Amino acid sequence: MTEHTEDYVRKEARTWLENNWDPNLDLFEWRNKLADSGWGLPNWPSDWYGRDLPVGLVPIVEEEFQRIGALPIPKSGIRMLAAATILNHGTEMHKEKFLRRIVTGEDVWCQLFSEPGSGSDLAGATTKAVMAGNKWVVNGQKVWTTSAHKAHWGLLLARTDMDATKHDGLSYFIIDMKQPGVETQPLKQMNGYASFNQVFLTDAEVLPDFQVAELGDGWKVATTTLMHERRAADSLRAWGQVPNSEGPIYDQERAEIETTMAPYKWYPQRAGRVDLIMQRAKETGAIKDPAVRQEIAKLMTLHKSAEWTARRARSAQEQGKPQGPEGSLGKLAASNVARAAAKVHTMISGADSMLSGDDSPENGTVAEVLISFPASSIAGGTDEIQKNIISERVLDMPKETRFDAGKPFKDIPRNTIS
Amino acid sequence: MRSNVISYLKVFWGFKMDFELSNEQQLLKDSVSRLIADNYDLQKRGAIIKSADGYSKTVWKQLADLGLLGLSFSSNYGGFDGGPVEQMIVLEAFGTGLLIEPYLATIVLSGTAIQSAADENKKSELLSAISNGDHLMAFAHSERLSRYQLSQVETRAQLKNGNWILNGEKTTVLHGGIADTIIVTARTKGSDRSTDGISLFLVPAKTKGITVNSYPTIDGMQAADIKLSNVSVPQNALLGECDKGFLIIENIEQHGIAAVAAESVGAMQCVLDMTVDYLKTRTQFGRPIGDFQVLQHRAADMYVAVEEARSIAIYAAMMTTEKDTEKRRHAMATTKAQIGVSCREVGQGGVQLHGGIGITEEYAIGHYFKRLSMIERQFGDVEHHMTTLSMMDSPD
Numbered sequence: 001m002t003e004h005t006e007d008y009v010r011k012e013a014r015t016w017l018e019n020n021w022d023p024n025l026d027l028f029e030w031r032n033k034l035a036d037s038g039w040g041l042p043n044w045p046s047d048w049y050g051r052d053l054p055v056g057l058v059p060i061v062e063e064e065f066q067r068i069g070a071l072p073i074p075k076s077g078i079r080m081l082a083a084a085t086i087l088n089h090g091t092e093m094h095k096e097k098f099l100r101r102i103v104t105g106e107d108v109w110c111q112l113f114s115e116p117g118s119g120s121d122l123a124g125a126t127t128k129a130v131m132a133g134n135k136w137v138v139n140g141q142k143v144w145t146t147s148a149h150k151a152h153w154g155l156l157l158a159r160t161d162m163d164a165t166k167h168d169g170l171s172y173f174i175i176d177m178k179q180p181g182v183e184t185q186p187l188k189q190m191n192g193y194a195s196f197n198q199v200f201l202t203d204a205e206v207l208p209d210f211q212v213a214e215l216g217d218g219w220k221v222a223t224t225t226l227m228h229e230r231r232a233a234d235s236l237r238a239w240g241q242v243p244n245s246e247g248p249i250y251d252q253e254r255a256e257i258e259t260t261m262a263p264y265k266w267y268p269q270r271a272g273r274v275d276l277i278m279q280r281a282k283e284t285g286a287i288k289d290p291a292v293r294q295e296i297a298k299l300m301t302l303h304k305s306a307e308w309t310a311r312r313a314r315s316a317q318e319q320g321k322p323q324g325p326e327g328s329l330g331k332l333a334a335s336n337v338a339r340a341a342a343k344v345h346t347m348i349s350g351a352d353s354m355l356s357g358d359d360s361p362e363n364g365t366v367a368e369v370l371i372s373f374p375a376s377s378i379a380g381g382t383d384e385i386q387k388n389i390i391s392e393r394v395l396d397m398p399k400e401t402r403f404d405a406g407k408p409f410k411d412i413p414r415n416t417i418s
Numbered sequence: 419m420r421s422n423v424i425s426y427l428k429v430f431w432g433f434k435m436d437f438e439l440s441n442e443q444q445l446l447k448d449s450v451s452r453l454i455a456d457n458y459d460l461q462k463r464g465a466i467i468k469s470a471d472g473y474s475k476t477v478w479k480q481l482a483d484l485g486l487l488g489l490s491f492s493s494n495y496g497g498f499d500g501g502p503v504e505q506m507i508v509l510e511a512f513g514t515g516l517l518i519e520p521y522l523a524t525i526v527l528s529g530t531a532i533q534s535a536a537d538e539n540k541k542s543e544l545l546s547a548i549s550n551g552d553h554l555m556a557f558a559h560s561e562r563l564s565r566y567q568l569s570q571v572e573t574r575a576q577l578k579n580g581n582w583i584l585n586g587e588k589t590t591v592l593h594g595g596i597a598d599t600i601i602v603t604a605r606t607k608g609s610d611r612s613t614d615g616i617s618l619f620l621v622p623a624k625t626k627g628i629t630v631n632s633y634p635t636i637d638g639m640q641a642a643d644i645k646l647s648n649v650s651v652p653q654n655a656l657l658g659e660c661d662k663g664f665l666i667i668e669n670i671e672q673h674g675i676a677a678v679a680a681e682s683v684g685a686m687q688c689v690l691d692m693t694v695d696y697l698k699t700r701t702q703f704g705r706p707i708g709d710f711q712v713l714q715h716r717a718a719d720m721y722v723a724v725e726e727a728r729s730i731a732i733y734a735a736m737m738t739t740e741k742d743t744e745k746r747r748h749a750m751a752t753t754k755a756q757i758g759v760s761c762r763e764v765g766q767g768g769v770q771l772h773g774g775i776g777i778t779e780e781y782a783i784g785h786y787f788k789r790l791s792m793i794e795r796q797f798g799d800v801e802h803h804m805t806t807l808s809m810m811d812s813p814d
């Protein structure tokens with residue numbers, strides 16, 4: 001069973017899929033089969049819905065899914081970050097309670113990190129959790145919380161000690177989003193979608209069991225979540241894509257994308273839709289224009305090096321190396337690709353790219369790229385923060401002077417919002 | 419009631435060589451800025467965008483009353499003989515407020531067409547009608563896949579029994595859906611990409627055979643696809659000389675470029691001001707983010723981009739009246755290339771330096787970003803104009 005050659009894995013996956021895939025199954029029945037067999041997330045531990053397969057062999061399995069037309073586990077959304085965090089730092093109870101419903105997609109998750117006063121300075125969070133009686137009581141405000149309005153559970157970074165330094169006073173919790181103390185208010189983006197929210201926490205409750213890792217370890221756990229988020233940056237373009245086949249199970253997944261997964265519908269546009277470039281260039285005839293060809297060539301060069309940077313990161317992970325600050329490379333590359341792709345798309349489509357109606361290029365998809373790509377260099381840690389990480393932690397340059405290091409958090413100057 | 423500001427200004431139009439505004443020009447600037455500050459904010463703008471017409475009749479009437487719509491038309495037709503500098507002042511102010519009213523379509527593009535090509539009767543009829551705010555116009559030129567190539571015209575016009583019969587499709591016609599009269603370009607002879615053989619026609623929007631399909635543009639304006647099937651207009655609907663429309667079209671576009679250049683300067687200055695303000699007040703890591711030198715330098719780059727745009731917008735304004743077509747062509751391509759570069763730098767920088775709040779609908783910066791993204795591409799993007807320039811001899 002530990003034979004991890006390409007051929008062996010391919011054969012095994014193919015046999016299993018041929019015996020089990022059935023487009024007439026109910027979507028959740030199918031996903032439960034994937035969870036039980038471990039074929040849905042084969043690189044996960046075999047104890048927890050996986051098969052201990054090296055990450056590098058996952059594409060082989062994915063190819064087999066594609067070949068037979070089987071629906072994979074949608075590897076998108078915050079719930080995958082939740083899974084990674086729980087697998088790393090969670091208790092047996094957390095794994096027992098949450099992982100299966102993450103795999104089946106029955107639970108929606110959100111990440112309650114950013115606050116009005118702390119975005120890049122995430123460790124400056126002021127949302128407080130106080131132990132009262134036998135539970136944590138949480139008060140504060142979060143912002144830019146993607147899919148909070150749909151979420152059952154939230155990954156919460158909160159301050160448990162005002163006297164400790166800013167990093168040491170943070171703890172990490174899993175919070176039930178469907179309780180009276182949690183109020184979400186949608187925020188609309190300039191591209192017309194409303195995928196993120198403000199979240200007001202007023203005496204919201206968390207049971208002690210739902211704390212992740214030790215008290216004061218919040219920053220360490222949050223860093224795990226963030227590093228996984230960063231790794232996902234290169235695969236954004238695949239998010240929210242619907243397979244084109246016919247059948248009830250596909251309809252069910254399409255319906256899911258319109259509902260619980262709706263906040264991620266524009267993520268491929270945010271990543272620049274490199275996949276549409278050649279097709280558009282050909283159908284418009286722009287491919288004949290030497291200036292356009294040059295820009296396409298530049299974009300594809302950028303895109304290819306980004307792809308291989310991501311491959312190296314995955315291979316490093318496969319060899320058991322921890323996620324390092326090098327992840328910032330992939331995040332920066334994704335911003336560059338998105339920016340360049342937006343430019344090339346408009347060179348190709350010309351003035352039409354500015355129309356957002358149904359009859360506009362790709363039903364407005366190109367226009368959506370134009371007003372979505374700026375999110376790439378902000379979400380999940382800004383480009384500036386990625387460059388700080390590279391310069392200070394990879395290149396070992398002297399750190400910028402910190403005014404807040406070593407001081408108790410309560411003595412640090414902050415925005416007046418909270 | 420037309421303000422006497424404009425009449426008073428007529429005393430002297432022109433440019434002082436020190437690039438400072440004259441007192442009269444300053445007065446014009448102040449009055450337009452006041453109109454916008456008092457009547458146009460993000461919330462009102464949002465409501466206007468959602469309204470049925472996609473523009474505000476009230477604002478349009480105010481612009482007419484202030485004399486701004488007829489500002490640059492000849493006084494023989496009820497205008498104020500304004501020059502390029504005055505036009506620039508007005509458009510810069512419009513950029514500040516992100517005005518979505520059909521000024522570019524009606525006044526700049528169509529107005530230029532009529533001024534440069536219509537006969538006396540049409541001029542006095544149409545120029546006064548559009549200056550009064552009673553009549554809207556649109557310029558229908560670009561076609562699917564024409565990708566900024568001005569000579570790409572497949573729409574046909576044929577003379578039959580004393581009438582012109584028009585057939586074809588126009589796309590992204592700015593404010594085409596609300597226009598009373600549409601200026602349609604069509605081929606009267608020659609092949610699809612020839613500069614020779616294009617003519618312009620004045621077509622009432624209600625004419626039989628016209629189908630108009632309006633779409634929102636990314637910046638909240640409206641543009642339309644217009645289908646013409648056997649649209650019949652009288653012989654005198656021809657605007658300018660038959661077959662010789664290309665130079666008129668080019669001139670219209672050049673006025674468009676000078677106009678959006680000025681408008682973009684107003685919008686960019688706002689983005690820069692908002693961003694610098696934000697850098698000074700937003701605190702992260704226990705200090706204002708403006709403390710971080712990378713952000714200071716990015717803001718400095720934005721400042722340089724705005725000033726480069728301002729300089730080139732002035733240059734463009736001056737060059738709209740240049741007689742030598744080659745020189746004018748070169749100047750306008752140079753202008754639009756620089757404006758595109760600046761729009762990118764300032765628009766993207768403004769959003770980036772605001773972080774998450776920069777991409778929200780509630781906050782102003784995203785709206786400026788969208789308008790600047792539009793201007794970046796309107797009348798040709800950077801690469802298009804760079805290609806044009808690379809194939810020309812520099813006339814200087």
Ligand SMILES: Cc1cc2nc3c(=O)[nH]c(=O)nc-3n(C[C@H](O)[C@H](O)[C@H](O)COP(=O)(O)OP(=O)(O)OC[C@H]3O[C@@H](n4cnc5c(N)ncnc54)[C@H](O)[C@@H]3O)c2cc1C
Pocket residue numbers: 110111112113114115116118119120121143144145146147196375378379380381382383384385388700702703707710712713770771772773774775777
């Ligand atoms: C689409 C989208 C989805 C998001 N989803 C979530 C979510 O689900 N959960 C969540 O918790 N958050 C989410 N975020 C928030 C995101 O992580 C923050 O927006 C981001 O970290 C920046 O924080 P900020 O918005 O407060 O900007 P700020 O931190 O205020 O940054 C403003 C500017 O200052 C710069 N800056 C700040 N510090 C430095 C420094 N030290 N050196 C140089 N430059 C600096 C920044 O780079 C930026 O340009 C999302 C954001 C977006 C855009």
Ligand SMILES: Cc1cc2nc3c(=O)[nH]c(=O)nc-3n(C[C@H](O)[C@H](O)[C@H](O)COP(=O)(O)OP(=O)(O)OC[C@H]3O[C@@H](n4cnc5c(N)ncnc54)[C@H](O)[C@@H]3O)c2cc1C
Pocket residue numbers: 119120121122123167168219220223226227228230324325327379380381382385388389402405
């Ligand atoms: C959306 C987002 C995504 C991010 N993703 C990543 C990521 O993938 N990888 C990554 O390394 N960082 C990530 N960061 C964190 C980022 O590196 C820091 O926020 C930023 O560099 C500012 O530094 P600092 O807050 O860590 O403070 P600093 O004063 O710079 O802290 C100095 C260093 O000490 C560490 N540190 C200080 N105290 C503690 C403590 N008690 N426990 C653990 N570590 C401590 C910090 O992590 C940091 O490395 C992300 C931040 C944001 C906002």
